[in-house]
Amino acid sequence: MGSIGVLLVSHQVIPYLEQELNKRYNLFRLWDFPQKSQLLTQHGASIRAVVGDAFAGADSDLIEALPKLEIVSSFSVGVDKIDLGKCKEKGIRVTNTPDVLTDEVADLAIGLMLTLLRRICECDRYVRGGNWKHGDYKLTTKFSGKTVGIIGLGRIGAAIAKRAEGFNCPISYYSRTQKQESKYKYYPSVVELASNCDILVVACPLTEETHHIINREVINALGPKGFLINIGRGKHVDEPELVFALLEGRLGGAGLDVFENEPHVPEELFGLENVVLLPHVGSATVETRTAMADLVLGNLEAHFLGKPLLTPLV
Numbered sequence: 001m002g003s004i005g006v007l008l009v010s011h012q013v014i015p016y017l018e019q020e021l022n023k024r025y026n027l028f029r030l031w032d033f034p035q036k037s038q039l040l041t042q043h044g045a046s047i048r049a050v051v052g053d054a055f056a057g058a059d060s061d062l063i064e065a066l067p068k069l070e071i072v073s074s075f076s077v078g079v080d081k082i083d084l085g086k087c088k089e090k091g092i093r094v095t096n097t098p099d100v101l102t103d104e105v106a107d108l109a110i111g112l113m114l115t116l117l118r119r120i121c122e123c124d125r126y127v128r129g130g131n132w133k134h135g136d137y138k139l140t141t142k143f144s145g146k147t148v149g150i151i152g153l154g155r156i157g158a159a160i161a162k163r164a165e166g167f168n169c170p171i172s173y174y175s176r177t178q179k180q181e182s183k184y185k186y187y188p189s190v191v192e193l194a195s196n197c198d199i200l201v202v203a204c205p206l207t208e209e210t211h212h213i214i215n216r217e218v219i220n221a222l223g224p225k226g227f228l229i230n231i232g233r234g235k236h237v238d239e240p241e242l243v244f245a246l247l248e249g250r251l252g253g254a255g256l257d258v259f260e261n262e263p264h265v266p267e268e269l270f271g272l273e274n275v276v277l278l279p280h281v282g283s284a285t286v287e288t289r290t291a292m293a294d295l296v297l298g299n300l301e302a303h304f305l306g307k308p309l310l311t312p313l314v
C-alpha cells in the first residue's frame, strides 16, 4: 500500500498515528507545504485518503481539489470539520472514532462537574499560594443529588448520565426526538431542560441545528445557581453571551473543555473563580488516543483491502 497517497491535514494527531501512516502509505503532511495550492497541484491527483481530526478535516474546497479522494478518516468522534454532504454526493467514505473514547469523555464531564462545584482547582491554587495558613477555604457547592440535564443522549450523553446516576443525580435530557427506551425525563426544548436542571451538559454533535444551542435564553433559564458543562464543541455556545452572563452573575458557573476559537479563550474568563477551563482534552489520554489511532489505521486498511469499514459514517 506504500504507493497510496494519504494526506494528513492536522499536526495535532499523536506521533504513533503519524508514524504508522508514514510506514504504510505515501504520506503528505499539509503543514510541510507553505502553499496548500503547491501540494494540491503537485500531489493532488495521487491522494486517495485524508486523515483529519477535531481541528482540521475536509471542507468542500479540499474535497473538490482531490479528484482521486476515496475516504476521509477522522481521528475524532466529531465530524463537523468534514463536509459530509459533499462526501455523500461524491461517494467518498467517511469514518470517525466512536465508542473507544466514550468513557474518557464522560469521565471528564463528571470531573468538570466536581471540579466546578467543589472548586477543586481554586482549592489547589489556595494551598499552593500559601493561603491556607491564613484561614480555611470558603464553603463550596454539593454535587451529589444535583439535577443533571443532558443535551444529546447519544453514546457520550448516555455514559455521562450513567455516571451521574452513581452520584444520585436525577437525569433529564433534550434531544431532537424522545428516546422511548430511555428512563430519563425528556424535555422537548433546551430552554425547558435548562429551567429544570442544576447542571446543563452539552453532549451532542455540532451541526447547523445545534450551533449556538446555548444562547442567552438558555443561559438565563439555567440561571445564577445553574452550571454549564461543555464537552461538545465551542460553537455549541454563543461564547460572548456566556462571558456576559458569567461577568454579570446571571449564571452560576461553567466548566468548559471547548471554545469557539480554539486555542483562543476569552481572557475575561481568566479572572473568574466560577469557571474551569480545559484545553479540549476530552479524549486526551495515552490509552484512548492510541485506540483512536488504531481505528483510523484499521478503517484505512479495511478500505484499501476492499473489506467492510470498522466505523463507517458515510
Ligand SMILES: O=CC(=O)O
Residues within 6 Å of the ligand: 054, 075, 076, 077, 078, 079, 101, 282, 283
Ligand atoms: O473532540 C474530539 C472528538 O471529536 O473526538
